[in-house]
Amino acid sequence: MPGFRFTNPEEEELVQGVKVLVTGATGLLGRAVCKEFQTNGWNVIGTGYRRAQPRFLRCDMTDEDAVRRLLHEHKPDVIVHCAAERRPDVMERHTEAAVHLNVHATGMLAKEAAACGALFIYISTDYVFDGRSPPYGEDDCPNPVNVYGRSKLEGERESLRHCPGAVILRVPVLFGEVESVTESAVTALWLKVEEAAEDHCGALDHLLQRFPTDTRDVAAVCRKLAERARQDPSIRGIFHFSGKEQMTKYEMAVAMAQAFNLPSNHLVPLTEQPAAAAARPINSQLNCSRLELLNLSANRLPLKVEGHQERSSGSRIGLRFWPALGFCLQRF
Numbered sequence: 125m126p127g128f129r130f131t132n133p134e135e136e137e138l139v140q141g142v143k144v145l146v147t148g149a150t151g152l153l154g155r156a157v158c159k160e161f162q163t164n165g166w167n168v169i170g171t172g173y174r175r176a177q178p179r180f181l182r183c184d185m186t187d188e189d190a191v192r193r194l195l196h197e198h199k200p201d202v203i204v205h206c207a208a209e210r211r212p213d214v215m216e217r218h219t220e221a222a223v224h225l226n227v228h229a230t231g232m233l234a235k236e237a238a239a240c241g242a243l244f245i246y247i248s249t250d251y252v253f254d255g256r257s258p259p260y261g262e263d264d265c266p267n268p269v270n271v272y273g274r275s276k277l278e279g280e281r282e283s284l285r286h287c288p289g290a291v292i293l294r295v296p297v298l299f300g301e302v303e304s305v306t307e308s309a310v311t312a313l314w315l316k317v318e319e320a321a322e323d324h325c326g327a328l329d330h331l332l333q334r335f336p337t338d339t340r341d342v343a344a345v346c347r348k349l350a351e352r353a354r355q356d357p358s359i360r361g362i363f364h365f366s367g368k369e370q371m372t373k374y375e376m377a378v379a380m381a382q383a384f385n386l387p388s389n390h391l392v393p394l395t396e397q398p399a400a401a402a403a404r405p406i407n408s409q410l411n412c413s414r415l416e417l418l419n420l421s422a423n424r425l426p427l428k429v430e431g432h433q434e435r436s437s438g439s440r441i442g443l444r445f446w447p448a449l450g451f452c453l454q455r456f
């Protein structure tokens with residue numbers, strides 16, 4: 125298998141011959157999850173839909189017969205369910221199809237996972253909260269403010285209803301190695317940073333508090349959860365994981381400009397939500413202590429990017445964020 129290597133002989137023994145099925149393997153998070161499990165010795169089967177060929181299996185998660193055949197044929201030990209519609213504004217416009225994928229297909233997959241004895245890990249979101257009283261623990265009451273958040277919350281409930289041993293992992297906005305800059309809401313800010321060269325003003329949200337999170341860290345948490353849950357059945361239910369740095373989109377763009385030694389004085393902070401967009405929580409910070417106490421968290425150390433200037437140590441924002449982001453953007 126390309127990129128296949130074991131990192132540690134104990135892990136090798138634990139996961140030898142163990143199989144993980146990753147849905148949404150063509151997506152931003154799914155790609156990182158496949159890589160993480162593969163490099164740690166797991167057998168990985170990835171599925172995609174429109175972008176599946178040639179690297180992954182094509183399976184429409186809303187097609188019940190196809191999903192049943194997939195599980196019957198591959199008999200995974202673990203399923204990491206990343207496939208979803210995760211764009212809030214698209215969800216408001218195409219609600220029926222997206223709910224079918226985020227809710228009904230999730231329930232059906234969870235049911236099949238329970239039937240074949242696979243551990244089911246469902247990726248959810250901080251958007252299940254309304255953002256009015258952060259930080260949120262796993263037992264706090266969800267109250268989503270948009271269709272996307274409601275569909276993911278319903279997906280969580282369907283997962284636990286059909287597969288009581290399921291693991292739900294809630295994460296905030298993600299960035300990672302992207303195929304195009306617009307693939308992640310974080311890397312998309314690069315387009316605003318670049319507008320300086322065209323003498324444009326880049327207006328950016330400076331109201332909603334975000335916790336940009338590296339897909340490589342989320343992938344590591346998924347793997348650790350899978351490995352621990354296979355040994356300890358008490359590892360089930362809801363977990364929170366998040367990057368630690370709080371930033372608005374405006375602050376992320378400024379950090380990005382500084383990381384690449386570009387001007388940021390054309391960026392304009394906006395303190396009102398645009399009327400046309402789906403409502404979003406003001407601050408849905410996740411309390412991640414459950415994972416931390418179990419030693420299942422992951423936060424990579426700042427990583428140096430060749431040729432990018434070090435930011436001053438007195439700077440308030442982006443100390444972890446900017447080097448990781450530099451890594452994601454360096455090919456653009």
Ligand SMILES: NC(=O)c1ccc[n+]([C@@H]2O[C@H](COP(=O)([O-])OP(=O)(O)OC[C@H]3O[C@@H](n4cnc5c(N)ncnc54)[C@H](OP(=O)(O)O)[C@@H]3O)[C@@H](O)[C@H]2O)c1
Nearest residue numbers: 148150151152153172173174175184185207208210297298
């Ligand atoms: N991105 C974020 O900022 C963020 C934040 C919080 C939580 N999450 C959650 O993290 C998970 C992964 O998100 P992501 O950012 O990786 O999403 P993404 O990049 O948009 O990828 C979505 C994936 O779903 C697949 N898919 C779409 N329709 C499908 C269908 N009918 N059948 C099978 N597969 C289908 C896509 O396959 P093709 O592309 O091949 O069609 C793609 O692999 C989601 O559950 C999302 O809710 C994401």
